[in-house]
Amino acid sequence: ASTWASVPQGPPAILGITEAFKADSFQEKINLGVGAYRDDKGKPYVLPSVRTAEKKVVDSALDKEYAGITGVPSFTKAAAILAYGSSSDAIKNDRIAITQSISGTGALRIGGEFLARHYPSSKKIYIPTPSWANHNAVFKDSGLEVVKYKYYNKDTIGLDFDGMVEDLKAAPEGSIVLLHACAHNPTGIDPSEQQWRQISDVVKEKRHYPFFDMAYQGFASGDTKKDAFPVRLFESQGHHFCLAQSFAKNMGLYGERVGAFSICCESAEEKKRVDSQLKILVRPLYSNPPVHGARIAAEILNNPELNQQWLEEVKGMADRIISMRALLKKNLEDLGSKHDWSHITSQIGMFAYTGLKPEQMDKLAKEVSRICTKDSYDGAYMHQHSVYATKDGRISVAGITTGNVKRLAESIHQVTS
Numbered sequence: 001a002s003t004w005a006s007v008p009q010g011p012p013a014i015l016g017i018t019e020a021f022k023a024d025s026f027q028e029k030i031n032l033g034v035g036a037y038r039d040d041k042g043k044p045y046v047l048p049s050v051r052t053a054e055k056k057v058v059d060s061a062l063d064k065e066y067a068g069i070t071g072v073p074s075f076t077k078a079a080a081i082l083a084y085g086s087s088s089d090a091i092k093n094d095r096i097a098i099t100q101s102i103s104g105t106g107a108l109r110i111g112g113e114f115l116a117r118h119y120p121s122s123k124k125i126y127i128p129t130p131s132w133a134n135h136n137a138v139f140k141d142s143g144l145e146v147v148k149y150k151y152y153n154k155d156t157i158g159l160d161f162d163g164m165v166e167d168l169k170a171a172p173e174g175s176i177v178l179l180h181a182c183a184h185n186p187t188g189i190d191p192s193e194q195q196w197r198q199i200s201d202v203v204k205e206k207r208h209y210p211f212f213d214m215a216y217q218g219f220a221s222g223d224t225k226k227d228a229f230p231v232r233l234f235e236s237q238g239h240h241f242c243l244a245q246s247f248a249k250n251m252g253l254y255g256e257r258v259g260a261f262s263i264c265c266e267s268a269e270e271k272k273r274v275d276s277q278l279k280i281l282v283r284p285l286y287s288n289p290p291v292h293g294a295r296i297a298a299e300i301l302n303n304p305e306l307n308q309q310w311l312e313e314v315k316g317m318a319d320r321i322i323s324m325r326a327l328l329k330k331n332l333e334d335l336g337s338k339h340d341w342s343h344i345t346s347q348i349g350m351f352a353y354t355g356l357k358p359e360q361m362d363k364l365a366k367e368v369s370r371i372c373t374k375d376s377y378d379g380a381y382m383h384q385h386s387v388y389a390t391k392d393g394r395i396s397v398a399g400i401t402t403g404n405v406k407r408l409a410e411s412i413h414q415v416t417s
C-alpha cells in the first residue's frame with residue numbers, strides 16, 4: 001500500500017464557502033464569508049498609506065539580509081507603543097518582551113508555545129464560547145488544554161456577562177484566560193468599559209493570567225486608542241499579561257503576515273530572561289520573520305504624516321462598516337421585518353452575528369423564492385438569495401455594499417419571516 005494510504009480525509013475548512021460562492025453562476029451573488037475588508041464596490045482595498053509606505057520601502061533599496069530572530073526592531077517598538085500607549089509604564093521601564101510574528105495567528109501560536117513551556121501552573125487556557133474558530137486548534141497544537149467560558153447569550157444576542165464572570169470565578173486560581181481585546185470574532189459583541197473593569201477585578205482576584213488577542217485595533221471603533229482600552233486598563237491595573245497583535249485588518253496587510261507577540265513583564269530584568277526564551281522558541285520554528293510587511297508597517301507607524309493618514313484610513317474602514325450595519329438594519333425595517341435587529345448596530349467590527357439558525361443560513365445560500373417587496377409595484381418576482389456565510393449566522397459586514405444591501409435585506413427578511 002502507499003505510505004499515506006491510511007491518512008484520513010479532513011473536513012472542508014471555512015474556505016468551503018468561497019468555493020460554493022465561486023461555483024454559483026448567479027450574477028448578484030453575495031459573499032459574506034470572508035474575514036477581509038472590501039470597499040463599497042466589493043473589491044479588496046489597499047490603503048493609500050500602505051501604497052505610499054511600500055513605495056518608500058522599495059525606493060530606499062534596502063538589502064534583503066535576515067532580520068534578527070525577533071524581527072525588525074523599528075516595527076516591534078512602534079507596535080508596542082500602538083498597543084500599550086506612549087505613556088505606558090511598561091514601555092517606559094522597558095518591561096515588554098516583544099517579537100515580530102507571522103501575523104496574529106503566529107503571535108497566538110508563539111504565545112501558546114511559550115505558555116505551554118513556561119507557565120508555572122495549569123496548562124489550561126479558557127476561551128470564550130464562541131471564539132474565533134482557529135483559537136482551539138492553535139492552543140491545542142501548542143500543547144495547552146482548551147476550556148470554554150460563557151460569553152454569548154443567544155436569547156439576547158448579546159453578552160452573557162454574568163455567565164462570563166461566573167465561569168472566570170469558577171476557574172481554578174491562576175488559569176490562563178484568552179480575551180478578545182476588541183471586535184470579538186465571531187459575535188461582534190464586546191464588554192463595556194465598565195464591564196472590562198469588573199473583568200479586570202475578577203482576573204486579579206483569581207490571579208488568572210490574561211492573554212489578549214487584538215486582531216482589530218482601530219478597526220472596531222475607528223480609534224486605535226479606544227480599541228486598546230482593555231489592554232491599557234489591564235496594564236494600569238498592574239496585571240501581567242501577554243498580547244497577540246495583527247496588522248492584517250487595520251493595515252490591510254493580510255497576506256504580508258505582519259504581527260507581534262508581547263509579554264508585559266514585572267521588570268526589565270525579567271523581560272530579558274523572557275526575551276531569551278522567546279528567541280529559543282522562535283529559532284527552530286522559522287528562524288526569523290519576513291521583513292517586507294514589517295518595514296511597511298514600521299514606516300506607517302513611525303512617520304508622523306503617514307501615521308496620521310493611516311489613522312484616518314482606518315477610521316474610514318470602520319465607518320463604512322458601521323454605516324453598512326445601519327443600512328442593513330434600516331432596509332430590514334423598511335421591508336416590515338418584525339424582528340428586533342438592534343444587535344446589528346450595537347455589535348462592532350468586521351462581523352455581525354445575526355442570530356440566524358443554520359437552516360436559515362442554508363436557505364440564504366440555496367433557496368430561490370417568490371417575494372414581493374413594498375416598492376415592487378409589478379408584483380411578486382423570483383428572488384434567488386445566493387448569500388454565502390458561515391452556518392453559525394455570522395456575516396462579514398465588510399462584504400455589504402450600498403449596491404447589495406437592499407437585496408441582502410430582502411433575502412434575510414425572506415428566510416426569517
Ligand code: PLP
Nearest residue numbers: 035103104105132185215246248
Ligand atoms: N484573532 C482573531 C480574533 C481573528 O479574527 C483573526 C483573523 O481573522 C486572527 C486572530 C488572526 O488573523 P491573522 O493571522 O490574519 O493576523
